[in-house]
Amino acid sequence: MNPDSQSHLEPIFSLVEPLVEAAGHDLYDIHQNGGTLAVLVDSEEGLGVDDLSGLSRSLSAALDEHDPIPGRYTLEISTPGVERRLRQEKHFVGAVGETVNIRTNPGPEGRRRVVGVLVAVEDGVLTIETSDLDASKVPLTEIEKARTVFEWGPAPKPGSSGKKNGSNNNHKGGSRR
Structure with missing residues (x-):
């Protein structure tokens, strides 16, 4: 892995990381692909849509103010996901x-x-x-x-409902009124 391939993103790391940490999250990674700047954020508690949209607003404002990236770009804030890239x-x-x-x-x-x-x-x-x-x-x-690599758990056995206690909600017989 070539650590120098991301050196141009160091000013962005320096700007973004304190804001992400102040929100109670961890900066996982930043990468740029064409006109998209992707900021990957993680948290022990998980992140919801409200967390990501709040981060998007604060990071966008900071990036607009300091303008560390020449030209136009799209800011993308997301989590690393279950199949995440390992770079550091x-x-x-x-x-x-x-x-x-x-x-x-x-x-x-x-x-x-x-x-x-x-x-x-x-x-x-x-x-x-x-x-x-x-x-x-x-x-x-x-x-x-x-x-x-995300690994799926074992598939349920054919014919089983997947419930451990064996109960089901199917009612047999007459209607209930």
Whole structure:
């Protein structure tokens, strides 16, 4: 991962982070894609539409006042989501125990993709337990792209209502008046 690829966003981080923290949330990431500036915000308690719209108003006002971005852009405020990009070491530390999908830069081993459970982040190196129970070591410097993978729980058994107590609301017999 190239930390310098985002260096032009540092003034925006410096401007936005205190405002996000003052609202009781955490600044997860900022990235710019074309004419869109995406600000990703997270919170232990979760964020609702009112939280995001309030942040949008305050961040928009601050960005308009300080004007750190040349030209026109669209400001997008959202949460990282369940399948979130991992770009900073703190993102990987926060994802320990989760399934991750890592694409590495081409290297001597030629490995391009590692999928498994992230079990540790130490000294800039990830340890990922893959499906064959091998522990793959991946240095952060070799990562081209990474994200968490949302895993669906087991599907309900056919014919079951999905309720644990076995009760249902279907009434049999005559009508109730």
